Amino acid sequence: MAERPIGDRRRIPEATVARLPLYYRALLETGEMGIATVSSERLAELAGVNAAKVRKDLSYLGSYGTRGVGYDAEYLLHQIARELGLSQDWPVAIVGAGNLGQALANYRGFGARGFRVVAVLDADPRKLGLEVAGLAVEAFADLDDIVVGRKVTIGIIATPGHAAQEVADALVAAGVGSILNFAPTLVAVPAEVSMRKVDLATELQILSFYQLRRALLDQPRAAR
Amino acid sequence: MAERPIGDRRRIPEATVARLPLYYRALLETGEMGIATVSSERLAELAGVNAAKVRKDLSYLGSYGTRGVGYDAEYLLHQIARELGLSQDWPVAIVGAGNLGQALANYRGFGARGFRVVAVLDADPRKLGLEVAGLAVEAFADLDDIVVGRKVTIGIIATPGHAAQEVADALVAAGVGSILNFAPTLVAVPAEVSMRKVDLATELQILSFYQLRRALLDQPRAAR
DNA sequence: CGGTGTGAAGCCTTTCACAGCA
DNA sequence: TGCTGTGAAAGGCTTCACACCG
Numbered sequence: 013m014a015e016r017p018i019g020d021r022r023r024i025p026e027a028t029v030a031r032l033p034l035y036y037r038a039l040l041e042t043g044e045m046g047i048a049t050v051s052s053e054r055l056a057e058l059a060g061v062n063a064a065k066v067r068k069d070l071s072y073l074g075s076y077g078t079r080g081v082g083y084d085a086e087y088l089l090h091q092i093a094r095e096l097g098l099s100q101d102w103p104v105a106i107v108g109a110g111n112l113g114q115a116l117a118n119y120r121g122f123g124a125r126g127f128r129v130v131a132v133l134d135a136d137p138r139k140l141g142l143e144v145a146g147l148a149v150e151a152f153a154d155l156d157d158i159v160v161g162r163k164v165t166i167g168i169i170a171t172p173g174h175a176a177q178e179v180a181d182a183l184v185a186a187g188v189g190s191i192l193n194f195a196p197t198l199v200a201v202p203a204e205v206s207m208r209k210v211d212l213a214t215e216l217q218i219l220s221f222y223q224l225r226r227a228l229l230d231q232p233r234a235a236r
Numbered sequence: 237m238a239e240r241p242i243g244d245r246r247r248i249p250e251a252t253v254a255r256l257p258l259y260y261r262a263l264l265e266t267g268e269m270g271i272a273t274v275s276s277e278r279l280a281e282l283a284g285v286n287a288a289k290v291r292k293d294l295s296y297l298g299s300y301g302t303r304g305v306g307y308d309a310e311y312l313l314h315q316i317a318r319e320l321g322l323s324q325d326w327p328v329a330i331v332g333a334g335n336l337g338q339a340l341a342n343y344r345g346f347g348a349r350g351f352r353v354v355a356v357l358d359a360d361p362r363k364l365g366l367e368v369a370g371l372a373v374e375a376f377a378d379l380d381d382i383v384v385g386r387k388v389t390i391g392i393i394a395t396p397g398h399a400a401q402e403v404a405d406a407l408v409a410a411g412v413g414s415i416l417n418f419a420p421t422l423v424a425v426p427a428e429v430s431m432r433k434v435d436l437a438t439e440l441q442i443l444s445f446y447q448l449r450r451a452l453l454d455q456p457r458a459a460r
Numbered sequence: 461c462g463g464t465g466t467g468a469a470g471c472c473t474t475t476c477a478c479a480g481c482a
Numbered sequence: 483t484g485c486t487g488t489g490a491a492a493g494g495c496t497t498c499a500c501a502c503c504g
Contacts, residue, residue: 018448018449026472027472029442029446030438032441032445033435033437034438037420037421038422051485051486052486053485059422060422060424062474062475063485064475064476065474065475067487067488068473068474068487068488070486070487071486071487077486077487078482078485078486079480079481079482079485079486079487080483080485080486081482081484081485081486082484082486083486096441096448097444097445097447097448097451102440102444102447104440111335111339112339112343114335114339115335115336115338115339116436118335119336119436120396125437125441126444127437127440165447166440166443166444166447172344189451190443190446190447191443192436192440192443196261197261198258198261198282198283198284204450206447208439210436211257213257213261213349214254215432216326216328217257217260218253218254218257219390219415219430219432220321220322220324220350221253221256221319221321222253222414222430223321223389223390223414223430224320224324225242226428226430227324228242249494250495251494252495275462275463276464277463286496288496289497291463291465291466292465292495292496292497294465295464299464299465301463301465302464303463303502303503303504304461304464304503304504305462305464305504306464461504462504463502463503464502464503464504465500465502465503466499466500466501466502467498468497468498468499469496469498469499470495470496470497470498471495471496471497472495472496473492473493473494473495474491474492474494475490475491475493476490476491476492477488477490477491478488478489478490479486479488479489480485480486481485481486481487482484482486
């Protein structure tokens with residue numbers, strides 16, 4: 013049951029990394045419910061996956077379960093948090109103070125675990141000083157100073173598409189290591205910067221594809 | 237170059253479906269630029285993938301390219317739109333009129349292609365009548381009538397986590413076929429309903445994982 | 461000649477099934 | 483006995499490389 017030092021372990025597959033947050037959240041819930049031990053079966057149910065996947069995923073972190081019993085919920089939670097870097101402090105800057113930027117800034121559960129919004133920026137001078145989630149909106153021109161001064165590691169792009177690449181470039185130049193992009197455009201960043209995209213239009217179009225298929229199954233005539 | 241009827245073709249892999257929107261967007265851009273023909277190479281660049289993937293993906297739709305030349309941009313755009321069901325009209329209802337719901341309702345490019353927000357609902361009586369994106373916020377209690385009356389096919393959950401399952405159940409009961417869930421909770425729906433999740437906390441935690449790894453590589457001492 | 465369309469190879473992910481241990 | 487941890491099998495996705503054709 014010894015903790016493996018981070019880094020000194022076999023590589024964790026991307027697919028597993030993407031599921032660790034699910035387990036993390038599920039374990040927070042069991043914690044609130046006062047459950048001390050969870051089986052892979054139970055955890056799978058809470059996270060919406062299957063038990064074999066849970067066991068395989070957790071085995072990449074180390075042998076933190078007990079055969080015949082299950083996993084100690086609190087200890088496992090701690091291990092996953094450590095693996096995800098949630099015990100660290102990650103200052104976040106949001107670029108774009110429109111509806112979306114404000115929604116993101118006000119998102120609860122943000123401050124909760126490591127992620128702290130330390131700045132909301134906008135290029136539009138009319139937005140300057142506007143209060144968003146307890147912060148005054150600052151000038152995009154000051155990005156560099158803000159990132160360096162407040163040790164921002166994660167940048168969130170919540171601007172219109174046409175500004176996204178420029179914002180990304182500025183974030184990278186300022187030294188941000190991770191970017192979460194909500195703008196509906198292709199944004200290129202150097203390989204050493206992680207970027208993830210969230211795109212409403214894409215999601216809707218994917219849903220539309222499957223919706224169409226079902227509609228055609230229901231009434232296959234007129235398959236336009 | 238004949239159009240294959242939809243349905244009468246080999247199954248399109250999920251991974252490919254998820255990329256079709258990227259090609260769609262890239263082709264819209266080439267259209268604006270007045271480019272008539274694109275190679276898989278060029279399209280790959282615009283979509284941020286590699287050329288082999290583009291060719292493989294497009295081959296699932298049919299043989300719409302010309303050897304030695306490339307793809308007719310407009311025709312290909314049309315085929316992808318047809319495949320994704322973007323020539324259809326998909327009325328959308330947004331549940332939750334908070335910051336996020338408002339941001340989503342105001343999202344441009346929504347009305348653009350098939351997706352039309354026809355209702356914004358909230359359970360909080362104080363939100364009733366508030367104007368969001370040209371629509372008056374309506375009562376969650378009226379969901380059923382609204383879905384049926386306006387033929388809503390896609391529901392968007394933009395509520396706090398604790399309300400998400402209830403909202404999803406109501407959407408499904410009302411007859412919605414697809415759900416896009418922005419609430420940070422596991423939501424279960426019947427197999428015949430498609431659901432996709434967008435979760436800020438998860439995305440940040442994934443970024444945090446890789447950020448931590450990089451930080452450890454830079455200074456491997458004190459590998460806490 | 462040049463770029464698509466596609467079998468085949470390689471890689472990654474999921475699932476199975478059971479040995480091994482508390 | 484019961485549940486984890488994990489090799490092995492199966493399945494899916496990506497990449498390769500080249501036959502084929504406009």
